Amino acid sequence: MISSLLDNIQSLITLSGSERDIVTSLFKEKTYKKGDFFLSEGQICKHVGFVQTGLMRYYINHDGEEKTYSFSQEDQYVCNYESFLPQSPSSKIIQALEDSQVFVISHSDLQLLYARVSQGERYGRIAIEAVFLQMLKDINSFYTESPQARYERFLKNHEDLQQRVSQYHIASFVGVKPQSLSRIRKRILSQC
Amino acid sequence: MISSLLDNIQSLITLSGSERDIVTSLFKEKTYKKGDFFLSEGQICKHVGFVQTGLMRYYINHDGEEKTYSFSQEDQYVCNYESFLPQSPSSKIIQALEDSQVFVISHSDLQLLYARVSQGERYGRIAIEAVFLQMLKDINSFYTESPQARYERFLKNHEDLQQRVSQYHIASFVGVKPQSLSRIRKRILSQC
Numbered sequence: 410m411i412s413s414l415l416d417n418i419q420s421l422i423t424l425s426g427s428e429r430d431i432v433t434s435l436f437k438e439k440t441y442k443k444g445d446f447f448l449s450e451g452q453i454c455k456h457v458g459f460v461q462t463g464l465m466r467y468y469i470n471h472d473g474e475e476k477t478y479s480f481s482q483e484d485q486y487v488c489n490y491e492s493f494l495p496q497s498p499s500s501k502i503i504q505a506l507e508d509s510q511v512f513v514i515s516h517s518d519l520q521l522l523y524a525r526v527s528q529g530e531r532y533g534r535i536a537i538e539a540v541f542l543q544m545l546k547d548i549n550s551f552y553t554e555s556p557q558a559r560y561e562r563f564l565k566n567h568e569d570l571q572q573r574v575s576q577y578h579i580a581s582f583v584g585v586k587p588q589s590l591s592r593i594r595k596r597i598l599s600q601c
Numbered sequence: 602m603i604s605s606l607l608d609n610i611q612s613l614i615t616l617s618g619s620e621r622d623i624v625t626s627l628f629k630e631k632t633y634k635k636g637d638f639f640l641s642e643g644q645i646c647k648h649v650g651f652v653q654t655g656l657m658r659y660y661i662n663h664d665g666e667e668k669t670y671s672f673s674q675e676d677q678y679v680c681n682y683e684s685f686l687p688q689s690p691s692s693k694i695i696q697a698l699e700d701s702q703v704f705v706i707s708h709s710d711l712q713l714l715y716a717r718v719s720q721g722e723r724y725g726r727i728a729i730e731a732v733f734l735q736m737l738k739d740i741n742s743f744y745t746e747s748p749q750a751r752y753e754r755f756l757k758n759h760e761d762l763q764q765r766v767s768q769y770h771i772a773s774f775v776g777v778k779p780q781s782l783s784r785i786r787k788r789i790l791s792q793c
Binding site: 469490491495500528530533534537538540541542544545546549553 | 661663682683686687692715720722723725726729730732733734736737738740741745
């Protein structure tokens with residue numbers, strides 16, 4: 410159902426009937442099985458995706474250790490813009506944590522969308538501003554918050570992901586070892 | 602001279618004569634003395650600036666310690682988008698390191714520019730993409746590079762800033778104490 414994507418775009422701009430057809434023709438539906446890669450290390454990120462169902466994890470391999478730094482779930486975009494915007498090889502990896510249905514658009518088709526949809530550039534600007542803003546908030550949290558505060562923020566912002574993401578990956582996102590996350594969880598429970 | 606700003610915009614989009622007048626009327630020239638704040642902590646970032654001459658430093662006060670995380674110099678934009686985009690209070694500080702001439706545009710006037718200039722939205726999209734990309738590169742460097750590699754990147758990317766930024770602020774940007782930066786500099790010199 411491409412309607413979730415059209416709803417998302419129409420929350421930002423007005424689309425005429427023929428423009429809805431353009432959008433529908435430019436995005437392709439793609440299935441990722443759990444474990445499939447949306448983007449592998451060293452590959453150029455050639456698509457932006459819009460997650461219809463499922464969950465994607467962003468991580469980096471650093472000295473043999475996986476560092477999780479983001480997630481994309483239903484009604485969110487999935488992309489490594491650092492690779493997508495300049496069309497250069499990615500140092501980041503994006504992998505499906507669950508079976509996922511994603512609407513993808515290629516870099517060149519996105520330029521077509523910007524050109525052919527009257528408010529296409531406006532959509533592009535507002536969408537990238539929202540992604541940028543979310544990224545800035547996440548970074549801020551890394552710079553200034555304790556692991557416990559980061560975990561509490563994760564629980565608050567991604568309540569549904571608690572059950573969908575393994576403790577191992579949550580610990581990696583919070584920036585601690587799984588044992589430390591376990592201690593943080595006990596501390597929070599004892600404060601309730 | 603607003604021509605540097607017009608040149609920057611015209612490197613991204615086409616402006617008609619009357620659109621150049623619109624841009625010129627929406628940006629205001631502002632002078633910041635060395636030490637003046639472009640943005641104070643807790644303040645809402647109400648303007649985007651385009652630096653004509655001078656240098657701005659971005660930092661955060663964290664547990665009484667200043668952490669420098671970026672600079673804006675000639676022909677670059679200056680803004681804390683995390684505060685500017687949602688018009689919410691800033692946790693970051695932007696301060697003039699040198700006397701600076703800056704063309705500033707308010708949040709509401711920028712929306713006017715987007716609406717009144719035919720390719721205004723396109724300018725907004727491409728400009729924010731470039732800022733976003735630069736930010737992603739900087740963050741990447743923090744996550745994955747050693748202090749020496751970060752210092753070498755600073756030297757490479759900001760050759761002219763070496764003479765304009767104090768060792769104290771460079772150390773803060775690299776993420777080490779000034780004494781450690783001193784050791785890194787000696788190590789690099791001995792390798793030459």
